[in-house]
Amino acid sequence: MRYDSDDELDRLLFALPLEEPPEDLRAAILTATVYRPSPIFKPWEIAMLGALAAVVVWLLGVIVLGGGTLFIDTVEAIGRRGLLALSNYTTLGWIAAGGATAIWLSIFTGFQPYAKGANAQRR
Amino acid sequence: MLAEVRRIEPMHAGPEDGQLVTMTLGGNGEAFATLVERYDRAVYHLAYRTLHDVEEARDATQEAFFKAYRSLRTFKPGAKFSTWIFAIAYHACCDRLNRRKRYSNEELPDRADPAPGPEREAIALDEARRLRAAIDALPEKYRTVITLYHLQGKQYDEIAEVLGLPMGTVKTHLFRAKEHLRKLLAAEEVTE
Numbered sequence: 001m002r003y004d005s006d007d008e009l010d011r012l013l014f015a016l017p018l019e020e021p022p023e024d025l026r027a028a029i030l031t032a033t034v035y036r037p038s039p040i041f042k043p044w045e046i047a048m049l050g051a052l053a054a055v056v057v058w059l060l061g062v063i064v065l066g067g068g069t070l071f072i073d074t075v076e077a078i079g080r081r082g083l084l085a086l087s088n089y090t091t092l093g094w095i096a097a098g099g100a101t102a103i104w105l106s107i108f109t110g111f112q113p114y115a116k117g118a119n120a121q122r123r
Numbered sequence: 124m125l126a127e128v129r130r131i132e133p134m135h136a137g138p139e140d141g142q143l144v145t146m147t148l149g150g151n152g153e154a155f156a157t158l159v160e161r162y163d164r165a166v167y168h169l170a171y172r173t174l175h176d177v178e179e180a181r182d183a184t185q186e187a188f189f190k191a192y193r194s195l196r197t198f199k200p201g202a203k204f205s206t207w208i209f210a211i212a213y214h215a216c217c218d219r220l221n222r223r224k225r226y227s228n229e230e231l232p233d234r235a236d237p238a239p240g241p242e243r244e245a246i247a248l249d250e251a252r253r254l255r256a257a258i259d260a261l262p263e264k265y266r267t268v269i270t271l272y273h274l275q276g277k278q279y280d281e282i283a284e285v286l287g288l289p290m291g292t293v294k295t296h297l298f299r300a301k302e303h304l305r306k307l308l309a310a311e312e313v314t315e
Binding site: 006009012013014015016017018019020021022025026028029030032033034035 | 147152153155156159160163164165167168171172177180181184185188189192250251254255269272273276301304305
């Protein structure tokens with residue numbers, strides 16, 4: 001066969017079949033793209049977990065390096081402030097008012113988390 | 124007209140490539156699967172013809188689609204998806220070729236197919252087989268341009284876009300590639 005003419009060479013070229021890709025290629029592409037399993041944690045969750053881990057490490061470091069005194073002092077200070085707040089009648093009043101409002105709202109909005117269990121017991 | 128024949132002209136029914144891209148961006152994974160179905164073979168063909176290695180061609184094809192999927196938002200509306208994916212695949216192949224050259228001081232040997240068995244011997248005289256062998260024997264730049272010509276037809280502007288070369292250079296490369304091919308095919312005919 002002669003290949004002098006451009007048309008003849010073009011005919012040959014365009015008649016050339018494409019290479020056969022490996023059988024699992026398409027599946028591999030799709031698995032790597034659209035069917036890729038979504039990550040277990042979202043980025044903000046990873047950031048939160050990281051921050052939590054950092055706090056735990058810091059606490060452990062404080063306990064180990066400071067012989068526990070700094071940690072205990074800190075916990076004591078937090079506890080003292082908490083007790084101080086709870087011993088204030090105004091604060092307790094606000095907490096009670098908040099709780100009562102929450103219960104009152106839950107009755108009228110239908111959000112009753114214990115209703116399901118109660119119904120089940122009734123049956 | 125024969126010269127107007129195009130390998131990748133969308134003959135498929137269904138939505139246009141651009142629509143499929145939009146649908147994919149809207150969260151429709153099946154739309155991207157359709158795009159993969161339409162172009163995986165052509166992209167693999169380009170990768171294999173450029174790299175001459177089944178495994179590397181497979182990886183380059185996968186890499187090209189992965190990159191395309193991740194940067195789908197940068198796809199310009201109105202552009203041709205085939206040209207875009209070929210360009211990504213071509214760059215993936217170039218990276219692999221560069222890496223190969225970096226780790227090898229010698230000129231890279233031609234990675235021909237495994238030794239021909241009796242069946243292969245029998246089809247060795249086949250026209251397509253001879254043409255493939257001739258294409259494989261071309262220098263890399265000519266091989267790529269002739270492969271894209273095979274895939275995209277006479278769309279010189281698109282070939283130029285894929286390769287990142289001026290259109291004049293593409294035409295020159297193509298002209299020389301064809302000349303080389305003619306010589307190789309003629310030489311083979313003489314030896315037979």
